[in-house]
Amino acid sequence: MKENELKPTLGIWSALALIIGTIIGSGVFFKPASVLGEVGSANMALAAWAAGGILTIAAGLTIAEIGTQLPYTGGLYIYMSHIYGKVWGFLAGWMQIIIYGPAIIASLSLYLAVLMVHFFGLGDQWQIPIAIIAAVGVMFLNMLNKRYGASAQIITTVCKLVPIAAIIVFGLIQGDEAALGQVLTQATSTTTGSFGVAILATLYAYDGWILLSNMAGELKNPQKLLPRAMTIGLLVVMFCYIMINLAIYKMLPADTIIAEGEKAAPFVATMLFGDIGGKLLNIAIIISILGCLNGKIMTFPRIVYAMAKENDLPFSKQLAYVHPKANTPIVSIGIIMLFSIIMMLFFDADYLSVICIFVIYLFYVFAFIGVFIMRKRNKGVKLSYRVPLYPFTPIVAILGSVYIIWSQVAADLVGVAISIGIVLIGLPLYWLIHRKD
Template identity: 85%
Template sequence: MRENELKPTLGIWSALALIIGTIIGSGVFFKPASVLSEVGNTNMALAAWAAGGILTIAAGLTIAEIGTQLPYTGGLYIYMSHIYGKIWGFLSGWMQIVIYGPAIIASLSLYLAVLFVEFFGVGDEWRVPIAIFASLCVMALNMINTNYGAKAQIITTVCKLVPIVAIVIFGLLKGDEAALGQVLSHATSTTAGSFGVAILATLYAYDGWILLSNMAGELKNPQKLLPRAMTIGLFVVMGCYMLINLAIYKMLPADTIVAQGEKAAPFVAILLFGDIGGKLLNIAIIISILGCLNGKIMTFPRIVYAMAKEKDLPFAKQLAYVNPKSNTPIMAIATVMVISIIMMLFFDADYLSVICIFVIYIFYVFAFIGVFILRRRNKNGPQRSYRVPLYPITPIVAILGSVYIIWSQMVADPKGVIISIAIVLVGIPVYLLIHRKKA
């Protein structure tokens, strides 16, 4: 194997830690209030969390079949290129480099800063500097060695389960509110559009399920590890999310949850365990977000690396460089981080968390349809090591659910949708310019 290629060093525990660790981050702690405010009552809010989980599981199981056939570093970029052609692959990669990946990293860093500011009682003006500093520290860890990042992911994944288990157990036991049937005092009737926006908010919390595929080329046995880690990890995450939301509804009235907003889960921790216990639990939540941030910073630059290897980006030679001592694509990591920091300076976390999910789901729809295309192309080929369960129902659920999410966001924020699509379409002349130079 050439020195400038990433090596397969990750096993099942690293894969599970990446799946669970990159999904469970800030969303489960920061999104309960926004989901509840969209639908107006706890029953529909739980339904939105369940719908988001079912859609994510259907999506993950569907992508796993594609991933076992194309087990290469780059994930969605590789899948779109193979199924639909180079320009579609480029646009999916471009979208992840300039919008999706940096927006996720930026929003996570900003959410972490919210907790940090609250914990230490410093002014809100420190949020952005703290967010930038935290992300740069995680970036440095991932530049040193891929295995360091993977080990940090395992440790933080274990740590992040502590606040979830504590809030779930004690919240369900000690809470005296009626978890089901609570209605906001200012609630209006739930519409199809508002329910879709609520699901979109949950999908930020579920986001990260596809990121393991970005590192498929670094798994020791991707044909087996990818679907196994995807299946186990997604069911664990969905169970955690449903239980923690039930615990929060059991502890707080619906109006209080919405009033607390991003601070609802930390507020519950203080109610359950007092100031000291609440602060300790908040530290665990901060570690949880750091672990999620680590997983994102570990995986997103692999898209830059994969595109640069195919000479699909300017400065491809530099962006594809892998440090031979650390086995990390250091220039790709730095590039993603620069864009993320720019986003931290100009946008708030909530906006970033919504718009990045909308954009990625446009391409997810095409990827899910790709399962049908690949089966037709390879119907006379060798038996696949993994086939999506309940085919064709599972990919159809993933497709229809994703279309519903896209439609809901188009109704809720048409201006933001137009801007996002325009940024993606800017990739077309960029692609043509790059390939004209190559020709």
């Protein structure tokens, strides 16, 4: 294999850590109150978390069938290019490196900074500097060697599951509230699309499931590892999310959860384990976000690298550079980090966490439809993996995604229009790059 290509070195544990570790970040701790506030009752909030999980599992299993047929670095960019042509592939890649990837990294960094500022008793003016320092530190870790990033992912994934398990077990045992049936005394939901917006909020917590496909070319046996890691990882995450929300509802009345907002989970930890427990949970959340951030910074630059390998970006030769000893695309990593820092400086974390989910689901719909197209193209070909319960599973993924898109359009038409406009700016860039073709 050529020295300037990424090598397949990742096994099942690294794959599982990437799936679980890049999904479980800040959302499971910060989103319970916002989800509850949208729907007005604990039952509907749990339904939203379950619906988000089912949609994510359906999506992951559907994408896994495409990924096993196209086991190359680049994920959605590769899939869209193969199924719909180079222009659609370029827009999918452009959207991820300009909006989706940097927005996710920026929002995680800002959430992390909020926690660290409060934990160390610093002023709010330190939030953006801490966010940038944390992200840049993780960036350098991933530039050193892929093994360091993969090892950090495994360690942080194990560390984040311990406090989640503690809250679930002790919360369910010691809680005195009637977890099911709680209703807000003053419902905050006023729009018919609120259940969809609530699911959208859960999808920020579930986000990250597709990122393993960005590194499919670096898995030792992607045809087997990709669907296996996707299935096991998503089931683990969905179980954790539903159970931790159930534990929170068992410990706190619905109105108290809304009043505590993003501090609801730490408040529960303090109730269960005292002030020391609350501080330990804050440390655990910091580790959790760092692990999630590490997974994002490890995977998103692979899209830049894959596009550069196809000469789909300006300065493709430089962006496709892989350090010969570290075996990492250091220039692509630096570019993603630059875009992320710009977003940290100009946008707040909550806005970034919503808008990034909307834009990626626009392309997910086309990718899910792509399973039917590829089945028709490859009729009679034996596949190493087929999505379970076909065609029901991809149909669930498609319908759920369309519902999410519609809900966000109803909730924030201006933000949606801006996001779509930024994606479409990629078209003249594509024509400029390929004007000689």
